[in-house]
Amino acid sequence: MISVEQHLDRILSTVTVIPPFELGVLDAQGCILAADVQARGSLPGFTNSAMDGYAVHASDIATASAESPVTLPVVNDIAAGNTKPWSLASGQTMRIMTGAPMPHGADAVVPVEATDGGVVRVQIRERRSVGAHVREVGEDVEAGNVVLRRGTLLGPGQIALLAAAGIARVRVVPRPRVVVISTGDELVEVGRTPGFGQIVDSNSVMLTAAVTAVGATPFRVGGVPDDARTLMETLEGQLVRADAIITTGGVSMGAFDTVKEVLSRVGTMRFDKVAMRPGMPQGFGVLGDERVPVFTLPGNPVSALVSFHVFVAPALRAMAGRPEPSYPPGYVPAVAAEPFGSVEGKMEFVRVILDDDRARLAGGQGSHMLGALAAADALAVIPEDVTEVAAGDELMCLPLLGREGM
Amino acid sequence: MISVEQHLDRILSTVTVIPPFELGVLDAQGCILAADVQARGSLPGFTNSAMDGYAVHASDIATASAESPVTLPVVNDIAAGNTKPWSLASGQTMRIMTGAPMPHGADAVVPVEATDGGVVRVQIRERRSVGAHVREVGEDVEAGNVVLRRGTLLGPGQIALLAAAGIARVRVVPRPRVVVISTGDELVEVGRTPGFGQIVDSNSVMLTAAVTAVGATPFRVGGVPDDARTLMETLEGQLVRADAIITTGGVSMGAFDTVKEVLSRVGTMRFDKVAMRPGMPQGFGVLGDERVPVFTLPGNPVSALVSFHVFVAPALRAMAGRPEPSYPPGYVPAVAAEPFGSVEGKMEFVRVILDDDRARLAGGQGSHMLGALAAADALAVIPEDVTEVAAGDELMCLPLLGREGM
Numbered sequence: 001m002i003s004v005e006q007h008l009d010r011i012l013s014t015v016t017v018i019p020p021f022e023l024g025v026l027d028a029q030g031c032i033l034a035a036d037v038q039a040r041g042s043l044p045g046f047t048n049s050a051m052d053g054y055a056v057h058a059s060d061i062a063t064a065s066a067e068s069p070v071t072l073p074v075v076n077d078i079a080a081g082n083t084k085p086w087s088l089a090s091g092q093t094m095r096i097m098t099g100a101p102m103p104h105g106a107d108a109v110v111p112v113e114a115t116d117g118g119v120v121r122v123q124i125r126e127r128r129s130v131g132a133h134v135r136e137v138g139e140d141v142e143a144g145n146v147v148l149r150r151g152t153l154l155g156p157g158q159i160a161l162l163a164a165a166g167i168a169r170v171r172v173v174p175r176p177r178v179v180v181i182s183t184g185d186e187l188v189e190v191g192r193t194p195g196f197g198q199i200v201d202s203n204s205v206m207l208t209a210a211v212t213a214v215g216a217t218p219f220r221v222g223g224v225p226d227d228a229r230t231l232m233e234t235l236e237g238q239l240v241r242a243d244a245i246i247t248t249g250g251v252s253m254g255a256f257d258t259v260k261e262v263l264s265r266v267g268t269m270r271f272d273k274v275a276m277r278p279g280m281p282q283g284f285g286v287l288g289d290e291r292v293p294v295f296t297l298p299g300n301p302v303s304a305l306v307s308f309h310v311f312v313a314p315a316l317r318a319m320a321g322r323p324e325p326s327y328p329p330g331y332v333p334a335v336a337a338e339p340f341g342s343v344e345g346k347m348e349f350v351r352v353i354l355d356d357d358r359a360r361l362a363g364g365q366g367s368h369m370l371g372a373l374a375a376a377d378a379l380a381v382i383p384e385d386v387t388e389v390a391a392g393d394e395l396m397c398l399p400l401l402g403r404e405g406m
Numbered sequence: 407m408i409s410v411e412q413h414l415d416r417i418l419s420t421v422t423v424i425p426p427f428e429l430g431v432l433d434a435q436g437c438i439l440a441a442d443v444q445a446r447g448s449l450p451g452f453t454n455s456a457m458d459g460y461a462v463h464a465s466d467i468a469t470a471s472a473e474s475p476v477t478l479p480v481v482n483d484i485a486a487g488n489t490k491p492w493s494l495a496s497g498q499t500m501r502i503m504t505g506a507p508m509p510h511g512a513d514a515v516v517p518v519e520a521t522d523g524g525v526v527r528v529q530i531r532e533r534r535s536v537g538a539h540v541r542e543v544g545e546d547v548e549a550g551n552v553v554l555r556r557g558t559l560l561g562p563g564q565i566a567l568l569a570a571a572g573i574a575r576v577r578v579v580p581r582p583r584v585v586v587i588s589t590g591d592e593l594v595e596v597g598r599t600p601g602f603g604q605i606v607d608s609n610s611v612m613l614t615a616a617v618t619a620v621g622a623t624p625f626r627v628g629g630v631p632d633d634a635r636t637l638m639e640t641l642e643g644q645l646v647r648a649d650a651i652i653t654t655g656g657v658s659m660g661a662f663d664t665v666k667e668v669l670s671r672v673g674t675m676r677f678d679k680v681a682m683r684p685g686m687p688q689g690f691g692v693l694g695d696e697r698v699p700v701f702t703l704p705g706n707p708v709s710a711l712v713s714f715h716v717f718v719a720p721a722l723r724a725m726a727g728r729p730e731p732s733y734p735p736g737y738v739p740a741v742a743a744e745p746f747g748s749v750e751g752k753m754e755f756v757r758v759i760l761d762d763d764r765a766r767l768a769g770g771q772g773s774h775m776l777g778a779l780a781a782a783d784a785l786a787v788i789p790e791d792v793t794e795v796a797a798g799d800e801l802m803c804l805p806l807l808g809r810e811g812m
C-alpha cells in the first residue's frame with residue numbers, strides 16, 4: 001500500500017510539459033505561452049485622440065473660457081480610420097474623432113462638449129494643456145518590447161494585447177489531448193438499453209466531461225471488451241493522438257482484469273494499492289516511444305472520478321505548463337454539518353453538499369453510487385489518521401470540477 | 407448619468423432564460439437542466455458483486471475461520487458482462503467478478519483474498535454475513551424516481567448519473583450563442599498589418615475569448631465599417647443565430663458613431679452614460695421579433711472588457727438559467743498594496759495584480775491600455791464615493807474571466 005502523495009509524486013515526476021506548438025491567438029485561449037512575445041508594432045501605433053472633439057495647438061486656446069471663447073476655423077474632419085497624415089497650422093483646428101490620428105503639429109484635443117460643436121468654425125469655451133486627451137504613439141507598448149512573458153496564461157485580455165500588438169500566432173503549450181477508454185465486457189454504449197448483467201458505459205462520458213472541465217481536449221473511445229489483444233491494439237492505435245490516456249476498469253483482483261494483465265508486461269507500468277477510499281487500485285506508467293502517460297483508473301464510477309481529481313487533473317495541469325501543480329490542489333475549507341466515520345489508514349474522499357461552508361453527506365458513499373456523486377458539490381478529504389469526524393470539525397474540500405458555474 | 411446598478415437592473419429585468427433544447431448528455435455539459443429527469447432503469451440494474459471473489463449462501467460459511475476453513479465446490483465462473491441469470495444451490499459456490507450479477511440464492515460474496523483462490527473447489531477462511539459485498543438492485547437509484555431536478559448544473563458526475571440511468575438526451579437551457587461584432591473604419595483583421603490610422607480589431611478576439619470563458623458559444627463576425635446600412639444588414643443577418651449580440655465602438659459623441667445612430671431608431675434601444683470608469687457610454691436593448699438582447703459596448707478595449715464583466719456576463723448567466731445572477735458577482739476581497747486615487751461619482755474598475763490578497767496597480771490605467779489589462783488578475787472595484795485609496799485599505803475585486811487556471 002502506498003500513500004496518495006507517493007502515487008501523485010510518482011506521476012508528477014514522470015509527466016513532462018507538452019512540446020510547444022504554434023496556434024492562432026484565439027485557439028491559444030487557456031494555454032500557457034511557451035516563449036516571450038515581442039510586440040511587432042507600437043501601441044498606440046500612431047498618436048491619436050482619446051475624445052471626440054477638436055485637435056488644436058494648446059497655445060492657441062490658452063485664454064479660452066466660457067466668458068471669452070476662442071473661435072478657430074475648422075479646416076478638416078479626421079475620422080477614425082483616416083489613413084492620411086495631416087498637419088495642423090497654428091490658428092486653425094480640425095474636428096477629430098476618438099481613435100483618429102492626431103494631425104502633425106496639434107498637441108491637445110478639446111472635447112466637443114467644451115465647444116459649440118461648429119463644423120466650419122468652432123467656439124472653444126475651455127482651455128486644455130499640452131497633451132490633453134492625446135494618446136502618444138507607444139505609450140502603452142513599444143514595438144520590439146516583450147509584451148508577454150513565457151509562462152503567461154492566455155485569457156481574453158492577453159489575447160487582445162497580442163492581437164493589437166500585431167501577433168496572430170503564438171507558441172504555446174497546447175491543451176493536452178486525452179484519450180478516454182473504458183474496459184469491460186459488461187458495457188453498452190450510452191443510449192442503448194443494458195440487458196441483464198450489462199451496464200451503460202457511464203465512465204467514458206463522465207471522464208470526457210471531466211477532461212473538458214479541466215481545459216484539456218478529450219477523445220472518447222468508449223468501451224472496449226475484456227480482450228487482451230483488442231485492448232492492446234486500441235491503446236497502440238490511440239497513441240498517435242494522445243498526450244495522455246485514461247482507462248477505467250480491469251485493475252483489481254479479478255481473473256479477467258485485462259488492463260492489469262496487458263499492461264503489467266509493459267516495463268514502465270506499475271499497479272499499486274493506494275491508501276485511499278475510494279480509488280484504491282491504481283495503475284500508472286508510460287507507453288510507446290513518445291512515453292505517453294497512461295492512467296489506469298478503477299472501474300467503479302466514484303473511484304474513477306475521485307482518481308481523476310486527485311491524480312489525473314494535477315498531471316494534466318503540469319503537462320499544460322501550469323505553474324506548480326501543488327498538492328493539495330485548490331482546497332476550500334468547510335465545517336462538518338454532521339458526524340461521520342472514516343476508515344483508518346486511508347485518505348477518504350467523502351461526497352458532500354456545501355451550504356456556504358457547511359458540509360453534509362451527499363448520500364450513500366458506496367463507490368458505485370452515482371446518486372450521491374451527482375448530488376455532491378465537493379469531496380471532503382479526510383486524512384488517513386482520522387476515524388471520526390464530529391459535527392463542527394473543520395474539513396478541507398476539493399470542489400468537483402465542472403460544478404463551479406459560469 | 408445612471409448608476410452601474412441601474413443599468414445592470416435594466417439588463418437583468420429584460421433578458422429571459424433561453425428556451426429549453428434537447429441535447430445529448432455530453433453536449434449538455436455545463437448546461438442547466440430544464441426539467442426534472444426520471445431514471446429509466448434502476449441502479450444497479452441487477453444485484454451484483456462489489457468484489458472479486460466467491461458468491462455464497464452466507465449460512466454455508468458461518469463457521470469459516472483461518473483455523474477451520476470451509477471448503478466448497480466451485481460450480482461456475484461469473485464474469486462481469488455475464489448476461490445469463492444463474493442460481494446457486496446451498497453448499498456450492500461460484501467464482502464471481504466485481505460488477506458481475508449475483509446468482510439467484512447467493513446472499514454474500516467472499517473476497518478472493520479471504521480464500522485460497524481455488525478454481526475447482528475453494529477454501530474459505532473467513533465468514534461473511536448476509537449482504538456482504540453485495541450491491542442490491544436499485545440501492546443507488548430506483549427506476550422512475552427523479553434522479554436530477556430541474557435547475558441542476560450538469561458536470562461530470564451528473565452526466566455519469568444520467569447516462570447510467572438510461573438517459574441519453576436531456577432538455578436543458580442551451581449555452582447562449584453570442585454574436586460578437588466590432589465596428590469602425592479603422593479596423594483591420596487580426597494578422598494584417600495596420601497602416602497609419604488603422605488598428606487591429608482586437609476587441610472581437612478579446613470578447614470572443616470572454617464569451618468562451620463564461621461558457622457561452624461565440625460567433626465572431628469581426629469588424630464592420632462605420633456604415634449604417636452595412637451595420638443594420640449585419641445585425642439583421644446575425645439575428646437568426648444569436649441569443650445575444652455584442653457590438654463595440656460607435657456609441658460616444660462622435661459624428662460617425664454609427665452604432666448609436668443606427669440603433670437609436672430602434673424603439674427598445676437606450677443609450678446611457680453610466681457612472682463608471684472605464685465604460686461610461688453604454689447601450690442596451692432588444693432587436694427583432696425574437697427580442698434578442700443587444701449590448702453596445704464602448705470601443706476602448708479596456709472599457710469593452712470591463713463592460714463585459716459587469717453587464718454581459720451576468721446577463722449571459724441569467725439567460726443560461728443560472729440561479730440568481732447576484733450583483734456583485736463573485737467578488738474576492740483584497741488589500742491595497744499602494745495608494746491610488748479614484749474619480750468621484752463614478753465606480754472605478756482598476757486593473758490590479760493580486761499577490762495572494764495584496765492588490766497592486768497593473769500599470770497604466772487608460773482605457774486604451776492593453777498592457778495593464780493583460781498584466782492584471784482582477785478589477786478592483788472602487789465605489790462612487792471613494793476618491794482616495796490608501797495602502798492597506800480593503801478592496802473588493804472581480805477576478806478577470808479566463809484567468810482562473812485549469
Ligand code: NWS
Pocket residue numbers: 182183184186187199200201202203204248249250251252253254257276277278279280281297298299300301303304367368456457458459486503504505506517518519
Ligand atoms: N477481491 C477484491 N475485489 C475487489 C477489490 C479488492 O481489493 N479485492 N477492490 C475493489 C475495488 S476498491 Mo475502489 O476504488 O477503493 O471503490 S475500485 C475496486 C474495484 C476495481 O475494479 P476494476 O478492476 O478497476 O474494475 P472492474 O472492471 O472490475 O469494474 C468495477 C465496477 O465498476 C463498474 N464499471 C466498470 N467500468 C465501468 C464503466 N465504464 N462505466 C460504469 N461502470 C463501470 C463495473 O461494472 C463494476 O461494478 O474492484 C473491487 N474488487
Ligand code: NWS
Pocket residue numbers: 050051052053080097098099100111112113588589590592593605606607608609610654655656657658659660663682683684685686687703704705706707709710773774
Ligand atoms: N467628446 C467625447 N469623446 C469621448 C467621450 C466623451 O464623453 N466625450 N467618451 C470617451 C469614452 S469614455 Mo470610456 O469607456 O469610460 O473609456 S469609452 C469612450 C469612447 C467610446 O467611444 P465609442 O464610440 O464607443 O468607440 P469608438 O469607435 O470611438 O472607439 C473608441 C476607441 O476604441 C478603439 N477601438 C474601437 N473598436 C476597436 C476594436 N474592435 N479593437 C480595438 N480597438 C478598438 C478605437 O480605435 C478608439 O481608439 O469615446 C470617448 N470619446
